[in-house]
Amino acid sequence: MISLAAAGGVALIELGMALIPGPNMIHLASRAITQGRRAGLVSLSGTAVGFLCYLLAAAAGLSALFAAVPVAYTVVKLAGAAYLAYLAWGMLKPGGRSPFTPAGDLAPVSDARLFSMGLLTNLLNPKIALLYAALLPQFLEPQAGPAWGQLLQLGGVQIVVGISVNALIMLGAARVSGYLAVRPRVMATQRFVAGGLLGVFALRTALSRTPVSA
Incomplete structure (x- = not known):
């Protein structure tokens, strides 16, 4: 059974990463703004299945790989x-883009297409891959x-936090988009805080210990 400290640490890291604009957030927010909340929820279900795929892959092989080939963990880390x-630099430098201002309108697509796009966006998201492999x-x-x-267990904590945050962002995307559009200082503050958190995570990852064997 994992400790409360481990669960809390994963929850905090996932919360910070979920609030950082990335492929998942941009896709979900864009779909919700252009095609409605229902479309956003269908896309979110695909994202959730993507998390499960990473979780099962991590439990099945990552720990064994790192135990057998320690250098593999160092490389991934x-x-x-x-x-x-x-990512931190991309957020902190001038001109960083918010997911709540999607570029152009997206053509409406079917539920099956929405689900598959949400799934593929998550599976191809390097931030999630590195979360499971290195964090x-x-x-x-x-x-x-x-x-x-x-x-x-740790992946379960990550999924609950990640889906909850993405759902809240997706459901409030249209309102947040309008709010930030007329408040550039708030937008800049969001980017600064997000970039700072990413910088902390980068340093922690680089200095992390080798994981225990399976």
Whole structure:
């Protein structure tokens, strides 16, 4: 059983990352703004299935891979730190773009298409891949049981937080878009805070320990 500290740490990291504009947020917000909340919810269901795919893959193989080839974790860890630092710079530099101002209108598509787009957007999202490959293993504890079991629990925490945040963002996308459009200072503050959080995560990832064996 994972500790409350591990669960809380994953929840905080996922909360911070979920609030950072990325492929999932941009896709869901854009769909909700241009095609309505129902379309956003269908897209969100695809996103949720994408999270489950990553969770099962992590529990089935990542812990074993890192235990057998420690250098693989180091490579993924450093790649993850570099990517998070890149995202941080993208948020902090002048001219950063908000997901609540989508470029152009999106043509309405079917529910099946919405679901598949939400799924593929999440599966191809490097932020989520690195979350499962490099961040979750940091919270594995020798006394908490097999690594695969801990990953399932930690991933469950991530999914609950991620889906909840994305749902709230998607449902309020149109209202937030209008609010931020006339408040550039608030928009700038959002970008600064988000970029700062990403920078912290990048540093933590680069300095993280090697995960426990499966």
